[in-house]
Amino acid sequence: MENTTPPATHRPRILITNDDGIAAKGLQHLADFVADFGEVRVVAPDSARSGQSGAITVNVPLRLTPQPSRGGIDFYSCNGTPVDCIKLALHCFRDFRPDLILSGINHGHNAAISILYSGTMGAVLEGCVVGVPSIGFSLCSHDADADFAPSREIVREICRNVLADGLPPKVCLNVNIPVAPARGIRVCRQARGHWSEEYTAHPAPNGSTDYRLAGFFVNEEPDARDTDEYFLAEGYASVVPCTYDQTAHDVISAMCRRFDR
Amino acid sequence: MENTTPPATHRPRILITNDDGIAAKGLQHLADFVADFGEVRVVAPDSARSGQSGAITVNVPLRLTPQPSRGGIDFYSCNGTPVDCIKLALHCFRDFRPDLILSGINHGHNAAISILYSGTMGAVLEGCVVGVPSIGFSLCSHDADADFAPSREIVREICRNVLADGLPPKVCLNVNIPVAPARGIRVCRQARGHWSEEYTAHPAPNGSTDYRLAGFFVNEEPDARDTDEYFLAEGYASVVPCTYDQTAHDVISAMCRRFDR
Numbered sequence: 001m002e003n004t005t006p007p008a009t010h011r012p013r014i015l016i017t018n019d020d021g022i023a024a025k026g027l028q029h030l031a032d033f034v035a036d037f038g039e040v041r042v043v044a045p046d047s048a049r050s051g052q053s054g055a056i057t058v059n060v061p062l063r064l065t066p067q068p069s070r071g072g073i074d075f076y077s078c079n080g081t082p083v084d085c086i087k088l089a090l091h092c093f094r095d096f097r098p099d100l101i102l103s104g105i106n107h108g109h110n111a112a113i114s115i116l117y118s119g120t121m122g123a124v125l126e127g128c129v130v131g132v133p134s135i136g137f138s139l140c141s142h143d144a145d146a147d148f149a150p151s152r153e154i155v156r157e158i159c160r161n162v163l164a165d166g167l168p169p170k171v172c173l174n175v176n177i178p179v180a181p182a183r184g185i186r187v188c189r190q191a192r193g194h195w196s197e198e199y200t201a202h203p204a205p206n207g208s209t210d211y212r213l214a215g216f217f218v219n220e221e222p223d224a225r226d227t228d229e230y231f232l233a234e235g236y237a238s239v240v241p242c243t244y245d246q247t248a249h250d251v252i253s254a255m256c257r258r259f260d261r
Numbered sequence: 262m263e264n265t266t267p268p269a270t271h272r273p274r275i276l277i278t279n280d281d282g283i284a285a286k287g288l289q290h291l292a293d294f295v296a297d298f299g300e301v302r303v304v305a306p307d308s309a310r311s312g313q314s315g316a317i318t319v320n321v322p323l324r325l326t327p328q329p330s331r332g333g334i335d336f337y338s339c340n341g342t343p344v345d346c347i348k349l350a351l352h353c354f355r356d357f358r359p360d361l362i363l364s365g366i367n368h369g370h371n372a373a374i375s376i377l378y379s380g381t382m383g384a385v386l387e388g389c390v391v392g393v394p395s396i397g398f399s400l401c402s403h404d405a406d407a408d409f410a411p412s413r414e415i416v417r418e419i420c421r422n423v424l425a426d427g428l429p430p431k432v433c434l435n436v437n438i439p440v441a442p443a444r445g446i447r448v449c450r451q452a453r454g455h456w457s458e459e460y461t462a463h464p465a466p467n468g469s470t471d472y473r474l475a476g477f478f479v480n481e482e483p484d485a486r487d488t489d490e491y492f493l494a495e496g497y498a499s500v501v502p503c504t505y506d507q508t509a510h511d512v513i514s515a516m517c518r519r520f521d522r
Binding site: 061064117185 | 309311312313314315316317318319320322323324325326344348349352353374376377378383386387390391392418419422426429431432445446447448449450451453455456458459460463465469470471472473474500501502503504505506507508509510512513515516517519520521522
């Protein structure tokens with residue numbers, strides 16, 4: 001199959017967003033890391049939008065607000081979700097059809113099933129739907145002041161590769177990067193797992209109870225040696241090729257026998 | 262492979278949510294349609310949460326508020342997203358481990374790539390992650406007062422089947438139902454497509470512009486005869502088996518050659 005994008009014949013245009021908001025350190029680092037690869041434009045939420053998944057804003061008008069440029073890079077804030085940022089940038093910047101969409105660098109790990117909840121990856125899947133090679137980057141640290149320097153070469157190497165050769169149709173990348181300098185890069189699959197004990201309970205007025213998100217991730221296949229969880233634990237950066245096609249193709253025949261009528 | 266759930270030996274417990282909110286007509290109809298199949302409990306957002314995808318509420322405490330029961334069915338409203346509703350119900354109702362999770366009936370079509378943005382399907386994927394057979398139902402009409410009666414037998418037939426035989430591991434169902442009585446049921450795959458011309462522009466204060474969501478869906482494979490878009494246009498209810506595993510397994514080897522080091 002043909003890849004989504006042939007090598008660009010112009011100076012590549014790179015659109016960047018994130019879900020931690022326009023002030024996040026990881027966003028600035030991502031823009032800086034790829035600044036010499038082409039023309040970079042940042043459109044990011046005006047505040048943190050963690051956990052926003054592929055959410056879109058339905059009933060509130062959206063607005064793009066130009067910010068002071070930083071190091072020659074144009075920044076815009078948006079009052080919507082990460083997916084809104086991508087949609088609105090593609091809609092408004094007709095002269096800036098991106099060759100590459102990047103999201104991150106997220107402050108926190110987005111491996112395994114986190115792709116379901118991740119605003120970082122929501123934006124990446126949106127880029128994938130519209131046929132732009134798209135990559136999400138996440139650092140395995142929630143620290144707002146985390147050290148992103150060791151992720152620089154990983155980010156640059158993967159972006160250079162994708163700018164040169166594109167990605168297969170319907171495929172984007174979910175890249176997670178360990179805090180310590182990575183031993184290398186491993187392409188792998190999403191680990192199966194779920195979150196457990198997800199809330200803490202707190203007394204609220206009128207005998208009610210407030211529940212605050214907490215909990216921990218349970219890896220359901222701790223012995224598997226081909227998952228993102230495994231390679232991250234081994235000190236590698238994990239690269240999961242992801243698709244927005246959520247059809248479970250392998251069970252269609254069996255399901256036809258059960259349901260077709 | 263074993264299905265996720267053996268036939269229940271007790272009276273089945275059915276947990277229902279939606280993304281149109283607790284007052285939506287489609288929610289009440291879904292609960293009524295399956296009321297005689299077991300013990301039904303509804304936990305739904307306190308207001309409309311369309312477009313919320315798999316979003317979770319990170320920084321606001323969540324609360325479940327009991328509502329007057331309707332026709333013997335317990336209703337709870339929640340101040341969170343559809344995924345929050347499922348997570349919180351599973352956390353709080355330890356005596357109500359569901360045998361089936363349902364979401365809908367959505368007022369509006371959720372075929373093709375709508376699964377990316379759909380709060381209805383966000384809740385279904387959440388149920389799938391925790392190993393409960395889960396089904397999303399959507400009616401192809403955005404009318405708040407739509408006629409759900411013709412969807413009754415479709416809903417009951419599919420739920421009866423899944424309660425009896427479960428679903429394969431990591432698989433849930435995305436069911437879309439035409440407005441007119443369906444010619445039948447067809448299991449199929451998600452159509453490839455995207456939204457186009459997504460916003461209308463409106464002047465805003467200070468020379469700024471407000472963008473409101475609009476646009477139309479572009480089916481990128483109008484000649485395909487095995488997609489949900491095709492079968493809906495032909496007057497069938499579409500059933501897409503979906504998975505939360507977004508790994509593009511078929512490209513892992515090729516991606517390893519490009520990125521592993």
